[in-house]
Structure formats: structure tokens, C-alpha cells
Amino acid sequence: MTLTYLVIGANRGLGLEFVKQLSEKEGCKVLATARDLQAAGELQALARKAGSDKVQLFELDFTSEESLASLTPSLPPFNRLLINAGTNSLRDPLLTSSLDMPSDLLKTFEINVLGPLKTVRALVPVMKDANVEGGEKEGKKVMLMSSELASIERIDIKGTNSPSYSVSKTALNMLGAKLALELTPLDIDLVIMHPGWVKTDMGGEFAPLEPAQSIAGMLSTLESAHTGSFMGWDGKVTPW
Numbered sequence: 218m219t220l221t222y223l224v225i226g227a228n229r230g231l232g233l234e235f236v237k238q239l240s241e242k243e244g245c246k247v248l249a250t251a252r253d254l255q256a257a258g259e260l261q262a263l264a265r266k267a268g269s270d271k272v273q274l275f276e277l278d279f280t281s282e283e284s285l286a287s288l289t290p291s292l293p294p295f296n297r298l299l300i301n302a303g304t305n306s307l308r309d310p311l312l313t314s315s316l317d318m319p320s321d322l323l324k325t326f327e328i329n330v331l332g333p334l335k336t337v338r339a340l341v342p343v344m345k346d347a348n349v350e351g352g353e354k355e356g357k358k359v360m361l362m363s364s365e366l367a368s369i370e371r372i373d374i375k376g377t378n379s380p381s382y383s384v385s386k387t388a389l390n391m392l393g394a395k396l397a398l399e400l401t402p403l404d405i406d407l408v409i410m411h412p413g414w415v416k417t418d419m420g421g422e423f424a425p426l427e428p429a430q431s432i433a434g435m436l437s438t439l440e441s442a443h444t445g446s447f448m449g450w451d452g453k454v455t456p457w
């Protein structure tokens with residue numbers, strides 16, 4: 218096993234598809250998290266089918282520093298960290314939404330911006346010091362799951378839709394660009410990615426892409442992408 222992936226938010230949607238594809242890949246091992254493992258039936262079934270030498274499951278709320286602290290001692294070494302979890306459930310307009318907690322904007326920031334930051338802060342020290350057997354030449358990489366809706370250049374695509382989500386993912390992009398610089402001396406790459414518009418609970422039934430297509434593209438793009446870049450699932454650079 219030369220690549221061990223840790224997938225954050227793996228119980229449904231794109232996270233679940235990451236685990237599915239990686240569990241079928243030669244030379245890979247997957248560590249996967251969900252907020253509530255009891256309720257993660259499909260993920261549990263995948264893990265059982267693949268076997269515990271291939272897939273291991275852990276409970277995590279990535280917005281909670283306590284939850285992250287209790288996860289870290291139990292993790293085997295990993296060299297790929299995929300921070301996939303995110304939300305787009307709150308859609309009030311910016312002009313009128315409340316700014317008191319839990320408002321759309323602040324709640325969305327807590328999950329989409331602070332969740333990834335807390336996760337990187339908790340897990341990079343573990344990743345930096347631990348080596349996957351045989352994985353020395355693979356290097357170490359972090360992936361932040363962003364969205365094309367973060368792109369200011371492409372603001373016309375959705376106009377006023379998903380305001381809190383878009384603002385939070387744009388902030389996530391700058392977070393990723395800054396973290397990529399801080400991670401360079403530690404020999405850890407960080408890539409920010411857009412998965413395409415994909416059929417999941419979040420993407421909805423009219424999305425043109427199937428999860429299988431998006432995730433296959435993302436896994437291969439991640440391996441060739443430069444640190445600090447914003448990449449689409451299809452290997453094309455996404456404009457900031």
C-alpha cells in the first residue's frame with residue numbers, strides 16, 4: 218500500500234464515491250470519517266465488503282476541535298487528506314439574512330471554512346510526522362473541496378443563488394492558497410478542487426455529472442496538480 222487516503226465526510230455523496238473508488242484501487246488504503254457511523258449504512262457496507270485492511274471507519278465532526286483531538290491518536294499513517302465535507306443548505310439573500318448565530322452566513326462559514334481549517338491544523342502535524350510504508354516517493358497532499366461557485370470570474374453562472382455558500386467557498390479558496398504556502402516548507406502540497414456539478418443530495422437530480430465520473434477525474438487530477446492551484450475535476454484550471 219503506497220497511498221493511504223483519509224476522506225473527511227464519507228457517508229454520502231462525493232465522499233462515499235471517493236471511498237468506493239479507492240477501495241477498489243490497487244495499492245490504496247482508505248480511512249474514512251462520518252459524523253454518525255451508526256447512520257452511515259452504505260459506508261459501513263462498503264467497508265465490510267472491502268475488508269478492514271482496505272477501509273477503516275472513524276467518527277468525526279470536523280467542525281469540532283474536541284472531535285478532531287480524539288480522532289488523531291487512533292489514525293494510522295496517511296499521505297492523502299481529502300477534506301470533502303461541506304454544506305449548501307442555507308440560502309437566504311445576503312441583504313436580508315440575520316447575522317446572529319446561527320445565521321446562514323456564519324453557520325455556513327463554520328462548516329465550509331472553519332471546518333477545513335481546524336481539520337488541517339489538527340491533522341497536518343500527524344501527517345507530517347508519519348510515513349506510509351512504501352509511499353515515500355508519492356509525497357503528501359491535502360485536497361480542499363471547493364466549488365466553481367467560489368469563482369468571482371464565473372459569478373454569472375449562478376448569479377444571486379447560494380450566496381452564503383459562494384462567499385464561504387471563496388474564503389475557503391484564499392484559505393487554501395495561504396495554507397499551501399505555509400505547507401510548502403513541510404513538503405506537503407495542497408490543491409483546491411471543483412468537482413463539477415454532480416448528482417448528489419447537494420447537487421440535485423438535474424446535475425449533469427455522475428459521482429463516479431467526477432471522482433475518477435478528481436483522483437487523477439489531484440496527482441498532477443501544482444500546490445496552491447484551483448483545479449476542476451476534469452484537469453482544467455478553474456479561474457479564481
Ligand SMILES: NC(=O)c1ccc[n+]([C@@H]2O[C@H](COP(=O)([O-])OP(=O)(O)OC[C@H]3O[C@@H](n4cnc5c(N)ncnc54)[C@H](OP(=O)(O)O)[C@@H]3O)[C@@H](O)[C@H]2O)c1
Nearest residue numbers: 226230231252279301302303362364414415417418419420
Ligand atoms: N454536488 C455538487 O454538485 C458539488 C459542486 C461543487 C462542490 N461540491 C462540494 O463537494 C463536497 C461534497 O458535496 P456533496 O455533493 O457530496 O454533498 P452532500 O451529498 O450534501 O454531502 C455532504 C457531506 O458533508 C458532510 N457534512 C456536512 N456538514 C458537516 C459537518 N458539520 N461535519 C461533518 N460533516 C459534514 C455530510 O455529512 P452528514 O451526512 O452527516 O450531513 C456529507 O457527508 C462539498 O464540500 C460541496 O460543497 C459539490
